[in-house]
Amino acid sequence: MTARGRDVRGSAVRLGLLALPAAFFAVFFAWPVAAIVARGLRTDGAWHPGRIADVVAQPDIRHVLWFTCWQALASTALTLLLALPAAFVLARLDFPGRQLLRAVVTIPFVLPTVVAGSAFLALVGHGGLLDRLWGVRLDTTVWAILLAHVFFNYAVVVRTVGGLWSQLDPRQEEAARMLGASPWGAFRKVTLPALAPAVAAAALMVFLFTFTSFGVVQILGGPTFSTLEVEIYRQTSEVFDLSTAAVLTLVQFAAVGAVLVVHAWTVRRRETALRLVDPEITARRPRGAGQRALLAGVLATVALLLVLPLAVLVRRSLDAPGFGYYRALTRTDGGTFLVAPVHAVWTSLQYAVAATVIAVVIGGLAAAALARRDAGRLVRGFDALLMLPLGVSAVTVGFGFLIALDEPPLDLRQSWLLVPLAQALVGAPFVVRTMLPVLRAVDLRLREAAAVLGASPWRVWREVDLPLVRRALVVAAGFAFAVSLGEFGATVFIARPDNPTLPVAVARLLSRPGDLNYGQAMALSTILMVVCAAALLVLERLRTDRTGEF
């Protein structure tokens, strides 16, 4: 066989693997987005691109753009400042309760934004814990938003940076010390450069998540603070100005696309040639006052910022005597819901299972194609493309579904599949990100060894790759499950009124006045939190630190 012949066959395999994910993204992402843009920019059969300049020139829109950018930058900086010490502590220090801390840190990331929003409201809002203790209210300031963003993205930094940090060979620093470097010098010259791409990647992820923040800003921002995402939602659902919403979507697209290109670049750099070791051997007992103070500081931060809001949430859900709010969930009140709110738990679980299956199939195929060593620039570009639904506003996805998939040839309006499809779109990038590093880490020569022993390419995959990535597959499925369980921005548009998911039910309860509704929202949030946390703890048992970056 000639080298050229091999190239052609390799490309064919790659395209075959990519066909399904590509079709999925074309139909359920590109098309709806195109439909929104067309509906916004096209009137009377003509395009009006000038609308972009008009919209961006509006003072209130410029204010939204400015706020979106600076709050995202501030949130990212604050998250790095607070989470990098935790990355070090969890990677390099060995102390009792380390596994528990790791799990606690990760829980907020998989919690629905609505839950976190109302938890912070319960902590720092009107009648919240701080208000009652000291009369302090933060819900009218930007601090509530920034702190909630730290709450969510703490895990992104700890996981991405700490995961790598725990696997960096400490002997590299020791070698630098033997060559005359001071401890700080060795850290700065050896460890920091090795970590830099991971820190950059984490910072970009946090920036992306906070730039497109919806639920948190919606609940904590009040009338004062509005991000692009909230503004798109407001324009579509309150003002019904689709044209402006479409323009804002385009602006968001451009920004997110730029960030994702940079992200894909840093991810690739991170996957190159670092000597990694078993994380079990790199952690040491804390030594000296400095390390103990750092550990104490991290524990205090986690307690105040991550645990306290959730504790307050649970506490508020129990305010009514005899689990009153929980018992109220099982009754139909005839007003807010057609069915008992607790029915949403069952609906959510069904949707989440279906979404997980779709996300794992689509994401798994894409990861398998992307992991091939001969993957060209085009295929790697697809990597960034897959991340797009994650970064582009979930509201866009949901609204796009609503207007693009409601008429022939594809009328899914009545299909229960609509919600799982949207959720899978949001979940699939997580599957890719979890699977890809593991698939890329499978030694090529292990596959060759199997081939020489008589295994066909398909059997090589089944016998060599699958056993090695099975665990990552389970972890990816778990993340997809948790993500779809908590998905709000897209689902709020397309969930049928008689069948709300948990987050949608929470939001609906919160939007209605009265202590009972508020209490029920807290109770339902608590149930959701417990389900997500349970899923995460199962994953935590399964995962090794090599599986993925979240």
Place this chain on the structure above:
Amino acid sequence: MLSLKSVTVRFGGRAVLDAVDLEIAEHEVVCVLGPSGSGKSTLLRAVAGLQPLDAGRVSLAGHDQGGVPAHQRGVGLMFQDHQLFPQRDVAANVAFGLRMHGVAKAERVARVGELLDMVGMPGADRRAVAGLSGGEQQRVALARALAPRPRLLMLDEPLGQLDRSLRERLVVELRELFGRLGTTVLAVTHDQGEAFALADRVVVMRDGRIAQSGTPLEVWQRPADAFVARFLGFENVVPATVVGAVADSPWGKLPVPQGAPQGDRTLLVRPAGVRLVPADTGLTCTVAARTFKGTHVAVHLQPGDGPRLEAACALRDAPETGDRVGAEFDAAEIVVLD
């Protein structure tokens, strides 16, 4: 059995294999010897079908292997660092190739037991590969490669990572095993001792080309050129002009065997052919260094003029560093190359 015809592989613009021709007969054990980067491993990968050719052809038993994928070639390859499947135990690793070839379970179990006996690891079936020592991994990898009874067994640096005593013992075991099984073997190594001990025939490679091919004795006695001589560890290689039975070299006029090629040549002087005599007889030198070699002492001599000269001498006769000695030469240990 195996035939390579002007096999060429290029990485970027560089030819890693440059029109290599090689024939291996049934039951022959051939060892490819060369420094790292000489293209040895690529040669094995090309035969296995893991590396596409840019030109030339590979035939097995008379059949062109162009277009035959690796898993249908029926050759075995033992990887440099073994590449045992980490998630399978010893028996499952050995049985892997048998399963791929659809061998029935009962037969597989019997064959695995037989192979583990053969490589000296009876009863290791259920052990995890992560817990094996380097030597044990090597044995399991060998059993795994042998299990499907490949037409041709290829070994990539089979003993590369093992310590010396283990390596020497395993070389003997491998040699016996191949003799007993009658397997056709193509091995590559950078260690000349390993190659000479293992092979019926040694092929020396340099920069993607074959520099010399012959029995270990032939290669050792008559290296084809200065590169091969230096690679085999000979230091005393100098240019010389040969006229009759005398060579004019930087070390003066040296005797060469009768019938040696004439004219401008390269001369190899084996250390054993340098006799140490009292100073002022022969070539006067200062002892620059001496290294203990077990059976003898290698003495590095610095003549007043010209390159260094290595001499082998018995332990008790070895001069001290800094001594002045004379050197005389023995025609029987001098080879005129090219």
